Amino acid sequence: MSVNIDSVRKDFPILGRSVNGKKLVYLDNAATSQKPKIVIDSITEYYTKYNSNVHRGVHTLSMEATEAYENARFKVAKLINAPEDCIIWTRNATESLNLVASSWGLNNISAEQNIIITNAEHHSNLVTWQQISKKTGCELRYIDISNGFEMSNLKNILDKNTALVSITHISNVLGYVTPISDIVSLIKKMNLDTKILVDAAQSVPHMPLDVNDLGIDFLAFSAHKMMGPTGIGVLYGKKELLLNMEPYMFGGDMIIEVSYEGAKWNELPYKFEAGTPNIAGGISTGVAVDYLLNIGMENIWKHEVDLTNYALEKFSQFKNFTVLGNNLNHPRGGVISFVHKSIHPHDIGTILDKQGIAIRTGHHCAMPLVRSYGTSAAARVSFYIYNTFNEVDLFFEAIKDVEDYFL
């Protein structure tokens, strides 16, 4: 089934906006996605019709809010094929990763062990484990995926003492898709106890994903990158792991009993959800999931891969530009980072903005990776289902003008 992108675009009010007198061309989707009207409306509806605190109320508003909020959790669980009580609402992917690091990592990793990540991790999946390494004394090992993920690179550093492999599913700089299934097989062959965390911030929004099929232990992602609101994210964890983990924060909702001497923790997933949650955030994330599934994750993925291939082909015609992660045979998602021989990304970004084209420039929260290319900043375009081939053309026209302007 093919998707009518023009009709999808109509669902996004912001895409009708103009910027600096030009129609907005939004190519910064890896930073955050735009939201369809039904997602925005569901927030308004919550606040105008049934806003109330959840879980503890006997009155109607509270019942309605609780039902909608828990129903959203159910939708997220279905999206990634996980049991409902293994879906923990967090603030964002970053918090999901920190939760695993604090509650599981600190208590389960010892100095003789090691953690493996890639050299392309987002700071949230890099600095977090650096800190665990400093605190536990365990070694932090990096797989270099600058030229794509190679199984042999993992084999070289994986051993029986690997406590955790924490890896991005799609790099937000290089765009490479890592072969999670194969990675899991390799790891489980070496040591059944090694845990696998997948940073799915850039994958869950764009492709079908089944945690059960993949056989991974933890999965982290953010709602705001998948047409949902800001301020809410998800951690999936395997039940037996979650059951044995200590709570991350303490307070209301995460306890079952409190005395002046001590406390007992609530059941999953509430044990990890202290305090009043982001109720509007949860509910509208459920609506975003419905919206995505209605288009179809396969369709979203296909369109974005097509756009990406189209854009990569065009880039190859610009001799002064270098794409970071230029192994064109590697599976990749809709993220392309690039640098120019002499024009700084920041200047490119400003001039494109004047043309209404929003791209990101900087270190993309992967500073050491970007530095490894001999630069401290790169420019990046990233796509979502509502982007068109025409927008890619507009981008390249503007890029040509940037060169004309500067050179």
Place this chain on the structure above:
Amino acid sequence: MSVNIDSVRKDFPILGRSVNGKKLVYLDNAATSQKPKIVIDSITEYYTKYNSNVHRGVHTLSMEATEAYENARFKVAKLINAPEDCIIWTRNATESLNLVASSWGLNNISAEQNIIITNAEHHSNLVTWQQISKKTGCELRYIDISNGFEMSNLKNILDKNTALVSITHISNVLGYVTPISDIVSLIKKMNLDTKILVDAAQSVPHMPLDVNDLGIDFLAFSAHKMMGPTGIGVLYGKKELLLNMEPYMFGGDMIIEVSYEGAKWNELPYKFEAGTPNIAGGISTGVAVDYLLNIGMENIWKHEVDLTNYALEKFSQFKNFTVLGNNLNHPRGGVISFVHKSIHPHDIGTILDKQGIAIRTGHHCAMPLVRSYGTSAAARVSFYIYNTFNEVDLFFEAIKDVEDYFL
């Protein structure tokens, strides 16, 4: 200046709703407040006009979002008279308290020291310190405020080894207002190094508050209880303390530099804000602050105290009801918890709900306090500026009917 409550009510779309065929009477404000239309509209406006990730973007949407988001922080800072860079956005008051416990408490409290809290703390300010006590070996001491806050009770347990006094400003069960200024004076006389944390979840939304005047070290509150959205809260901390504290979470935005070997932290307040923030939440919290200040915190407080006195007077006419915290001479806010001689709070809550009246029943996240009254549940009404004397009357008529029904 007196406020026209009827015109205030028109700002809140949900107050026009009916529940079970009756006009909603919302008396569950201590759990969460309702939101004025301008707050809700500001969320819609963000998502339809300038949704974008903040802080790192060179394009127009990102600039607009960053400006609005940081401007909201400025408004919150002004509200409590704090420097802007001492305002940390968290998820809710619970996270604010946990942040202090983890980043400051764990690293600064030793086994010989003690922490003082009251017996009426919300679980978020109780379980959190219980855990710090278990982890550091320090003693956790309780002041009994069941009959109101008495300075002598604090004097009895305060000593040179008190590392922290963490205390609710207004109890969400008893409604008592604790005399923070006097408490600070007493503490500082004993030991200038003792830190003071105020749980202001129930005070900042309802009264004027100036952290500078009070001379406290930390202040925690939630936006959703002050007409703002769910999913965002605030921690204020004194600059010299925040500067010396370790980050709470690791990831994007909280770093200034990252290499494969280590990382350096960003400046305040960003050091404590990892990952994509609740951008819509921050912006709409700023709008809520404007709305509150436009009515005037003094006016809000006065109206709620009047409603409370009116309701307490009425309660005194019901011989089968007992108000928890029945020291009627004590300063108190708009929160009244009560139990009936023989009818369970849950049954009261259900029957009131049938009349469209929303009250809360249960342990109110202060289980040991409620238990100390020989019950595991209490009913609670709590007011905000949009509540009317007529609503209080409707509540008491319904209460009378509950007795008629059951007895």
Place this chain on the structure above:
Amino acid sequence: MSMSRLSGVDDLNEMYESIILDHYRNPRNLKKLASPDLEKDVNNPFCGDELSIQLNIENDVVTDLSVSGNGCAISQSSGSLLAESVINLTKIQILELIVNVRKMMRGEDISEEIRDSLGDIEALEGVKKFPVRIKCALLGWTGLEDLIQD
């Protein structure tokens, strides 16, 4: 019971049936057992309902049972109805009964035969219109289930 000015009285009356209020005011089989074979305290902390269940069992048949506690009309009357209903039943019969009670509370179709077998317990059916209260009504039953399955 006064009809007074309350609205939604029909629903309320269905939940607070006279059998329910009778059991709430005069709970059956309160008295603790001298030497229980099994016992368990269950509670629903969010509304503060508590029940202590004790039982004696011989050859898989419940020979004596006590249910006592604190809480709302629904949890306590449901506990009392339970206490009245399961003495002399086998474990398997009890588990079957619990399944049927749950079905009724969820509003599922149940046959006339099953309905008959429920006896006074049917009085709990009115709770199904009050979803948050279903937990109260099931508290004792869930506790009993755990107890005899362990």
Place this chain on the structure above:
Amino acid sequence: MSMSRLSGVDDLNEMYESIILDHYRNPRNLKKLASPDLEKDVNNPFCGDELSIQLNIENDVVTDLSVSGNGCAISQSSGSLLAESVINLTKIQILELIVNVRKMMRGEDISEEIRDSLGDIEALEGVKKFPVRIKCALLGWTGLEDLIQD
């Protein structure tokens, strides 16, 4: 410099003035000092601008100075303009100059006299229409301020 199909060219041209692009392409006083009295590296990690500032100072007068780095046209040209402007000035004169540069970037009113004293630095004024870029333009100036105030 081509006008091509770009829109907003007027604003762009104001920011990327020919003086700016000239300094960007041919930065002045790049050469490192043999034995600097003071030096400091400053950077703006969010856009990746970096500048190294070195200076020699005698009796509160800057006698020599080097600015080199990596980054966007604005940060680098601004660093070069700085390098050209402050040699032979006293600390106090430099601090005053920095105050005036900031005022200009914020779009505050400045007198003709001050404007004259800025010389080529005035070319940076076009940046004020691009608020996110002001940080780039001020990077070197803020670094220099820290350096001579320490």
